[in-house]
Amino acid sequence: MSELSQSRTAVAAPRRSSGLFGIDLASPKHANKLGYLLLAPAALLILAILVYPMLLAIDISFHDVKFATLSFGASEYTLANYQKLFSSPDFWNAIRVTGQLLLVVTTISMAVGMGTALLVNQQFRGRSFARMLIALPWAIPEVVAVVTWVWILDASFGVLNWILIKIGLVGGPVSWFSSPGTAFSAVTMVMVWKGYPFISIMILAGLQSIPEEYYQAAKVDGANVFQRFFWVTIPCIAPVLGVTLILTVLWVFRDFSIIYVLTGGGPVGATETLAIMTYEEAFNFFRMGYASSIGVVTLIICAVISAFLVKKTSHAIY
Amino acid sequence: MAEIQIQNLNKSYGAFHALKDMSLHIADGEFVVFVGPSGCGKSTALKILAGLEAASTGRIMIGGEDVTDLAPGKRDIAMVFQNYALYPHLTVRQNIGFGLKMRGATKKEIDERVERAAQALEITDFLERRPRALSGGQRQRVALGRAIVREPRLFLMDEPLSNLDAALRVQMRAEITALQRRIGTTTIYVTHDQTEAMTMADRIVIMRKGVVQQIGSPDELFNHPANIFVAGFIGSPAMNFIRGTVIDERGSLAVDAGGFRLPISVDLAAAASAYVGKEIICGIRPESLELAAAGQPALEVVPSLIESLGNEAYVHFRMPGRQFAVAVAGEHEHEASSSGTLIARLFDGDRPQAGQTVRLGLKANSSVHLFDPATEKAIS
Numbered sequence: 001m002s003e004l005s006q007s008r009t010a011v012a013a014p015r016r017s018s019g020l021f022g023i024d025l026a027s028p029k030h031a032n033k034l035g036y037l038l039l040a041p042a043a044l045l046i047l048a049i050l051v052y053p054m055l056l057a058i059d060i061s062f063h064d065v066k067f068a069t070l071s072f073g074a075s076e077y078t079l080a081n082y083q084k085l086f087s088s089p090d091f092w093n094a095i096r097v098t099g100q101l102l103l104v105v106t107t108i109s110m111a112v113g114m115g116t117a118l119l120v121n122q123q124f125r126g127r128s129f130a131r132m133l134i135a136l137p138w139a140i141p142e143v144v145a146v147v148t149w150v151w152i153l154d155a156s157f158g159v160l161n162w163i164l165i166k167i168g169l170v171g172g173p174v175s176w177f178s179s180p181g182t183a184f185s186a187v188t189m190v191m192v193w194k195g196y197p198f199i200s201i202m203i204l205a206g207l208q209s210i211p212e213e214y215y216q217a218a219k220v221d222g223a224n225v226f227q228r229f230f231w232v233t234i235p236c237i238a239p240v241l242g243v244t245l246i247l248t249v250l251w252v253f254r255d256f257s258i259i260y261v262l263t264g265g266g267p268v269g270a271t272e273t274l275a276i277m278t279y280e281e282a283f284n285f286f287r288m289g290y291a292s293s294i295g296v297v298t299l300i301i302c303a304v305i306s307a308f309l310v311k312k313t314s315h316a317i318y
Numbered sequence: 319m320a321e322i323q324i325q326n327l328n329k330s331y332g333a334f335h336a337l338k339d340m341s342l343h344i345a346d347g348e349f350v351v352f353v354g355p356s357g358c359g360k361s362t363a364l365k366i367l368a369g370l371e372a373a374s375t376g377r378i379m380i381g382g383e384d385v386t387d388l389a390p391g392k393r394d395i396a397m398v399f400q401n402y403a404l405y406p407h408l409t410v411r412q413n414i415g416f417g418l419k420m421r422g423a424t425k426k427e428i429d430e431r432v433e434r435a436a437q438a439l440e441i442t443d444f445l446e447r448r449p450r451a452l453s454g455g456q457r458q459r460v461a462l463g464r465a466i467v468r469e470p471r472l473f474l475m476d477e478p479l480s481n482l483d484a485a486l487r488v489q490m491r492a493e494i495t496a497l498q499r500r501i502g503t504t505t506i507y508v509t510h511d512q513t514e515a516m517t518m519a520d521r522i523v524i525m526r527k528g529v530v531q532q533i534g535s536p537d538e539l540f541n542h543p544a545n546i547f548v549a550g551f552i553g554s555p556a557m558n559f560i561r562g563t564v565i566d567e568r569g570s571l572a573v574d575a576g577g578f579r580l581p582i583s584v585d586l587a588a589a590a591s592a593y594v595g596k597e598i599i600c601g602i603r604p605e606s607l608e609l610a611a612a613g614q615p616a617l618e619v620v621p622s623l624i625e626s627l628g629n630e631a632y633v634h635f636r637m638p639g640r641q642f643a644v645a646v647a648g649e650h651e652h653e654a655s656s657s658g659t660l661i662a663r664l665f666d667g668d669r670p671q672a673g674q675t676v677r678l679g680l681k682a683n684s685s686v687h688l689f690d691p692a693t694e695k696a697i698s
């Protein structure tokens with residue numbers, strides 16, 4: 001007994017730290033303060049690099065600014081930029097192209113992502129290798145990948161034309177970037193190629209969270225493979241699908257480098273999205289006020305779409 | 319409703335033989351429980367019956383029809399899963415009606431049958447709720463509802479009560495038994511809990527390492543276990559096993575277990591006579607022991623622990639060198655209940671103190687089970 005009490009006293013007493021400015025942040029009473037303290041750097045950073053430029057852009061869009069100047073209140077407030085924008089056929093063309101691209105790229109890449117995710121969710125030899133292969137396009141830097149695609153699609157020495165001619169699908173080389181239809185298709189193809197791995201990875205994670213018993217119960221209940229897909233798989237991954245859809249839509253909306261490197265928005269505006277138009281107005285023509293008004297309109301459209309999708313998908317199940 | 323015929327069923331996963339040559343005939347309307355420790359093959363057998371796993375060899379007949387190669391949905395069976403497998407995105411009504419809908423039943427028919435099943439299980443009040451808004455017991459009822467609504471030929475239940483707390487388990491146990499008796503559908507129920515097996519089954523199939531050990535009614539398994547494994551698995555607390563030597567005392571046989579003399583009953587005498595002078599393993603149920611009266615032959619032990627349950631007490635003691643470890647009870651074979659100590663179960667009045675020497679004797683009319691130490695089979 002005496003031995004025990006001796007060893008008890010040998011243990012050092014817990015160290016009492018005086019904490020920050022004499023406040024012990026580990027105590028339950030001050031737990032909130034620690035939370036705010038940890039959040040502060042991130043919050044300040046967001047204010048500096050997101051909120052401030054956004055307010056600046058909104059302000060500029062109501063001024064007639066021709067060059068990159070930080071001219072808060074330098075000239076009079078005007079609605080001229082917006083009046084010009086809504087009456088410009090280029091703007092409505094960009095809206096149409098963005099909408100088309102949004103619809104086509106999102107649909108195809110969701111379908112490809114879902115298909116590949118279902119594929120690599122199966123048990124087979126070399127599954128981890130297949131999963132890596134599917135994720136690969138996502139890992140390649142966007143500009144590097146697109147420059148490579150420019151070579152592949154090149155009219156005179158591109159490998160795609162060579163393959164198409166060899167297997168006899170086309171008579172002569174196709175000039176992918178010179179007609180509106182093929183240019184749009186090329187952009188779509190590269191965007192799907194670049195975009196589906198993310199969708200696939202997200203859906204795969206969703207699929208892996210579905211308990212095997214759900215499928216076993218459905219099989220015993222006599223559900224065939226399509227019924228199991230529509231009644232078990234889809235509802236169970238609906239929350240994942242929703243988030244993925246929002247992120248994909250926003251990605252297509254804001255993606256600039258793929259289109260810019262491939263076609264630069266041409267030919268004759270066939271691939272000129274709102275993002276490309278904003279860039280051109282701002283950095284080719286230096287119409288900062290006008291470009292900002294396009295940016296603000298894009299922001300509003302994105303906000304409306306994501307608000308709608310978040311509302312639609314957040315309480316889909318559970 | 320149908321009778322089930324299982325013929326020489328085998329299942330191997332590579333070199334691992336999960337199920338060895340299982341044969342069983344189940345009568346129409348019978349409630350059969352597959353019981354055994356984990357890895358004994360009971361769940362594998364159930365999955366093969368459901369069609370969720372293919373048998374390596376063997377045949378399964380349901381109602382005279384060979385279903386061995388039929389898809390699960392074509393076997394006309396229903397299954398209740400351990401974690402209920404209720405779809406979180408469907409209401410209770412849709413969950414119960416799921417199987418009917420998949421089979422193309424009309425909306426009117428689905429509604430009628432779901433309503434009837436819900437009434438039978440007293441869950442009509444939560445038909446429009448989602449599973450997550452239900453308690454464990456209610457979810458269990460919904461899972462049962464999904465099974466009974468289709469009126470299948472066979473119910474398969476895979477440890478359906480193991481996610482419930484102890485009190486609810488006892489209640490649901492009785493409800494499932496009553497439900498099965500009422501609707502009379504042939505049922506195969508898998509559990510690792512011998513109490514569930516004993517209380518629910520018409521017949522128990524007790525399995526170990528893929529091999530059926532014994533098939534029989536609960537009483538048969540309790541009173542006439544075929545081997546040491548069955549004897550140790552059935553009954554709680556588990557049977558005590560003691561090494562002893564068969565001796566012949568002027569014509570009447572007995573077992574000498576280190577000075578403790580256990581008489582061998584007349585019906586075992588013929589079989590036991592072959593073991594005279596040889597070592598044998600005696601099985602004594604904890605409830606067969608009592609405090610010995612003065613002058614009666616007794617075993618003197620010092621209890622290591624006394625557990626009181628109010629109306630009864632478990633006296634734990636050791637017989638060094640004599641006790642025979644049989645680790646069989648519990649879900650896992652290594653969760654031994656009879657490996658550490660021997661137990662005497664004393665009722666009312668008899669309440670010794672820990673640390674005090676206790677004289678234990680065999681109750682009158684209680685039987686001692688005898689087992690061959692080499693084969694572990696019962697001697698009878």
